[in-house]
Each structure stands twice: as structure tokens, then as C-alpha cells.
Amino acid sequence: MISTNVNIEENINAVFEMQQQYAKDIRHTTAKERLEYIKKVEAYLRDENNVKALEEAMSKDLRKPPVEVYATEIGPVLANIQYIKKNLKKWMRDKKVSTPIAMAGTSSYIHYEPKGVTLIIAPWNYPFMLTIIPTLYAVAAGNTVMVKPSEVSGHTAGFIHKMLDKIFDKKHVAVFEGDVPVATALLAMPFNHIHFTGSPAIGKIVMKAASQHLTSVTLELGGKSPAIIDKTAHLSSTAEKLTWAKSLNNGQTCIAPDYVLVHESLKDQLVEAVQKNVNKFFNAKNKGVQASPDYGRIINERHYGRINGLIEDAINKGANIAVGGEMDAADKFISPTVLVDVNDSMEIMHEEIFGPVLPIVSFKNKEEVVDIIGQRPKPLALYIASKSKSDTDYFIQNTSAGGTVINDFMLGTSNPSLPFGGVNNSGIGKSLGHHSFVDFSNERGVIKRNWASLKIIFPPYNDGIMTMVKQLYKWT
Ligand code: NAD
Numbered sequence: 001m002i003s004t005n006v007n008i009e010e011n012i013n014a015v016f017e018m019q020q021q022y023a024k025d026i027r028h029t030t031a032k033e034r035l036e037y038i039k040k041v042e043a044y045l046r047d048e049n050n051v052k053a054l055e056e057a058m059s060k061d062l063r064k065p066p067v068e069v070y071a072t073e074i075g076p077v078l079a080n081i082q083y084i085k086k087n088l089k090k091w092m093r094d095k096k097v098s099t100p101i102a103m104a105g106t107s108s109y110i111h112y113e114p115k116g117v118t119l120i121i122a123p124w125n126y127p128f129m130l131t132i133i134p135t136l137y138a139v140a141a142g143n144t145v146m147v148k149p150s151e152v153s154g155h156t157a158g159f160i161h162k163m164l165d166k167i168f169d170k171k172h173v174a175v176f177e178g179d180v181p182v183a184t185a186l187l188a189m190p191f192n193h194i195h196f197t198g199s200p201a202i203g204k205i206v207m208k209a210a211s212q213h214l215t216s217v218t219l220e221l222g223g224k225s226p227a228i229i230d231k232t233a234h235l236s237s238t239a240e241k242l243t244w245a246k247s248l249n250n251g252q253t254c255i256a257p258d259y260v261l262v263h264e265s266l267k268d269q270l271v272e273a274v275q276k277n278v279n280k281f282f283n284a285k286n287k288g289v290q291a292s293p294d295y296g297r298i299i300n301e302r303h304y305g306r307i308n309g310l311i312e313d314a315i316n317k318g319a320n321i322a323v324g325g326e327m328d329a330a331d332k333f334i335s336p337t338v339l340v341d342v343n344d345s346m347e348i349m350h351e352e353i354f355g356p357v358l359p360i361v362s363f364k365n366k367e368e369v370v371d372i373i374g375q376r377p378k379p380l381a382l383y384i385a386s387k388s389k390s391d392t393d394y395f396i397q398n399t400s401a402g403g404t405v406i407n408d409f410m411l412g413t414s415n416p417s418l419p420f421g422g423v424n425n426s427g428i429g430k431s432l433g434h435h436s437f438v439d440f441s442n443e444r445g446v447i448k449r450n451w452a453s454l455k456i457i458f459p460p461y462n463d464g465i466m467t468m469v470k471q472l473y474k475w476t
Contacts, residue, residue, distance in 0.1 A: 142438075
């Protein structure tokens with residue numbers, strides 16, 4: 001065991017040193033040269049054989065239906081590739097900024113330089129896109145990358161390893177499969193940037209390790225994302241979208257609605273409508289949800305047991321199952337489940353659920369909603385279903401969240417023009433599009449003196465210089 005760990009560390013050290021050297025070369029690459037690699041990833045994913053191989057890997061890991069593999073894994077990667085292709089040249093250009101009068105005679109610009117050697121640690125729930133998208137942005141920004149996919153989704157990690165090894169030399173992008181010992185050995189290295197996606201608990205370990213080298217971090221974390229359904233919401237369409245959002249990937253999505261706060265006048269109708277939609281999506285032939293090819297599974301026994309424990313704890317403390325509740329441990333199957341009569345003493349109202357279980361809490365007034373959300377750490381996403389502009393504004397202005405979607409669910413990662421990321425417990429830093437490019441770059445401020453100087457305020461000082469200094473600050 002000890003010698004294995006020594007081998008891992010030696011291998012990581014060797015690749016890290018190679019990448020440090022190579023980072024000095026590739027910092028000078030042009031957009032065209034960087035895009036050649038991005039296009040190779042695209043070509044790889046346009047090959048139907050590779051799509052099939054990924055579908056098989058993800059079926060083994062998550063029983064993910066092929067439509068979802070394309071819609072939520074390959075598709076978002078391809079969309080980000082198009083966005084990078086369209087914008088990289090522009091992003092890489094030095095960006096002129098304005099000059100205050102007191103700085104007359106100078107001009108200033110931001111120069112984007114690659115950070116250097118970067119580390120990407122990814123989770124298992126969207127194991128392909130959450131590994132590859134940050135890798136693409138790191139490469140686009142001119143960095144070398146050491147990639148650690150999640151060991152929990154081992155088949156997908158194998159696919160990623162094969163793909164990246166085929167496209168990149170290890171001195172540019174290298175994959176390290178493995179669990180905690182591998183992650184720990186990687187985190188010991190003095191990276192120039194770490195991009196971590198995962199739980200807040202491990203995010204703290206990553207940030208602590210990064211602090212040893214004052215490495216910058218992007219932490220894409222999770223938490224409890226609330227869905228507010230106020231009395232003006234369009235109930236049937238909200239319930240349909242909510243049922244989809246909570247069932248997609250079996251509820252194992254960082255931005256899945258975690259719990260619902262519904263106006264008391266709509267609670268019963270909401271429960272009924274969710275039941276109707278579960279039947280429509282997954283039980284149209286009346287064979288039961290478990291027989292549906294379109295419904296995934298919980299990733300492993302540990303998470304199955306954890307979610308089962310949350311349900312049991314809630315029921316022991318007075319919650320009732322209003323929809324679903326069917327479970328099969330051998331199959332890691334939990335049907336879409338709605339819990340009512342939940343209260344704050346239950347763990348399910350504090351721990352991120354990360355499964356197809358939806359606690360519903362009813363409210364009487366807006367202030368109550370803000371209180372319930374405010375008692376918890378700031379969420380990654382906050383959903384509002386409402387036809388009232390003033391209510392929507394009230395909820396946005398009196399809560400904090402990484403992002404918000406109004407009258408729909410998920411979507412938060414779909415527009416690369418928007419920053420994606422959490423706030424405090426749900427994350428640090430923003431990703432996608434230009435935000436990711438900037439995240440993987442050092443924004444270097446450059447000031448050039450063209451004429452004049454600040455000579456007039458140099459010592460020896462006198463009253464005239466004091467007047468001049470005060471004047472200069474009046475102009476800034
Ligand atoms: P996790 O934190 O358990 O694991 C994430 C990664 O960290 C894995 O690669 C794992 O091997 C590694 N890791 C585990 N222990 C480690 C340690 N001691 N030191 C260093 N690395 C270690 O998360 P998970 O279970 O894979 O994913 C679920 C979590 O991720 C949820 O909280 C979810 O909300 C969050 N998530 C966030 C986003 C986002 O974009 N914000 C996306 C997906 C998932």
C-alpha cells in the first residue's frame with residue numbers, strides 16, 4: 001500500500017515538473033494553436049463510435065439514458081466548444097481601459113496571461129461534462145492541466161482518460177484516476193490554479209490544501225437549492241417542469257430543486273400534479289417507474305443508504321409520503337418521492353438531498369419564505385415560479401443565491417454569457433464562457449507612460465507640492 005502511494009506521488013511529481021516546463025512554452029500560443037486542441041475534442045465527440053462508448057460507460061455508472069448522455073453531457077461540451085471557438089481570439093486580446101485625468105500621459109490595458117499549471121477535480125454526477133468543460137477552458141486560456149475525474153463514476157473516468165490521452169501529450173493535459181490518496185497527492189503540488197467541483201465538505205479540504213501554496217481556487221459546490229412557488233404561479237406547467245428537474249439524473253444534480261416552498265393555497269394541487277407527471281414520464285404503460293428505461297438510478301449503495309436514511313428520519317419525525325416512496329436497494333432504485341408535513345427538525349431540511357426526493361413546505365406569506373431560506377447557507381440556485389413581477393423582485397432582493405431561474409428549472413448552466421457558480425457555502429468563483437477564461441488567466445494590469453511624469457510632486461516637498469497633490473486627487 002505504502003509503495004503504491006509512493007508510486008502515485010512520484011508519477012504526479014514527474015508530470016507536474018514536465019507541465020511546469022511546458023507551461024512556459026504554451027503561454028505564447030495563439031488562439032488558432034489552442035483551438036486546434038479544442039477542435040480535436042470536438043471531432044472525437046462527433047465520432048458515433050465514441051458517443052456509443054460514452055453511452056455504455058454512463059449506463060454502467062448511472063444507468064443514464066442515451067438521450068440524457070447527449071442532452072446533459074456531450075451537448076453542453078459541444079455548446080461550450082462552439083462558444084470558445086467563436087470568442088477565444090477576442091478574449092485573448094489585450095483589453096484597453098480608460099485613464100483618469102490625474103494619470104494623463106499614460107495608457108493602460110489588461111493583459112491575459114495563462115495561470116500556468118492547473119488542477120481540475122471533478123464529481124461523479126455529470127462526470128463527463130464537469131470534467132471536460134473546465135479542462136477546455138483551462139486549455140483555451142493557455143494552461144497545462146492535471147485532471148482527476150471522479151473514481152465513483154469509474155467507467156466514465158476510463159473514457160475520459162482514453163480520450164484526453166489520445167488528444168494531448170501528458171506534458172499538456174494528463175489524467176489521474178483514483179480516489180482520496182490520488183487527490184491528496186495532487187493537492188500537495190504548488191498548482192497555479194485549482195478548479196474543484198464537488199461537495200462543500202471536500203471543497204474545504206481543497207481550499208485548505210490550496211492555501212499552503214496560496215493557489216487560487218474556483219470551488220463549484222452544492223447545497224440546498226429552494227424552489228419557491230407563489231400563489232400566482234402557473235401550477236400545471238410549474239409542476240411538470242419541477243417533476244422533470246427533480247427526476248433528471250435521479251435528482252443527482254447540483255442545481256436540482258432541493259426542496260419546495262409552495263403557497264398553502266396550491267400545496268394539494270401541486271402534489272396531485274407531480275403524481276400525474278411522474279406517471280406521464282415514467283409509468284405510461286402502467287408497469288411501474290422501475291421498469292422505465294428513462295429513469296436513472298442512484299450512483300452507489302452509500303448514496304442509496306444516505307437518501308434512505310433521510311427519508312426514514314423524516315418519517316420518524318412525522319413526515320408523510322405523498323407521492324412515490326417505492327425503493328429497491330438491490331437495484332439502487334428510489335421512485336420520485338414527495339414528502340409532506342416536513343419540519344425543520346428533520347435532517348432532510350438541512351442536508352443536500354441529491355436524489356429524487358422532494359420535501360414540500362407550505363407558506364402563508366412572502367416574509368416566511370425569506371426567513372426559511374435565510375436560515376440556511378446561501379444556495380447554488382434559487383427558483384421562483386410566479387406571475388407577479390413585484391413578488392419575484394421581492395424574492396430576488398431579499399435572498400442570496402449563486403443564480404436564479406424564473407418560471408423554469410435547471411437552465412442555470414445553459415447560457416455561457418452568464419456567470420455560473422455559487423456563493424460562500426455553494427461555491428467561490430464563477431465559471432463558463434468569458435468567466436472561465438478569466439478564471440484560468442491572470443488579469444495582468446499594464447500601465448505605459450507615454451509622456452509627462454509625476455515629477456512635480458517629487459521631494460523636497462513644500463506647500464506648492466501639497467496643493468498639487470490635493471489637486472491631483474480632485475481630478476481622480
Ligand atoms: P465529492 O466532494 O465527494 O467529490 C468530488 C471530487 O473530490 C471527486 O473527484 C473525489 O475523488 C474528490 N475527493 C474526495 N475526497 C477528497 C479529499 N479528501 N481530498 C481531495 N479530493 C477529494 O462530491 P461528489 O459526491 O462527487 O459530488 C456531489 C457534490 O458535488 C454535491 O454536493 C453537488 O451539489 C456538487 N456538485 C456541484 C456542481 C457545481 O457545478 N456547482 C456540479 C456537480 C456537483
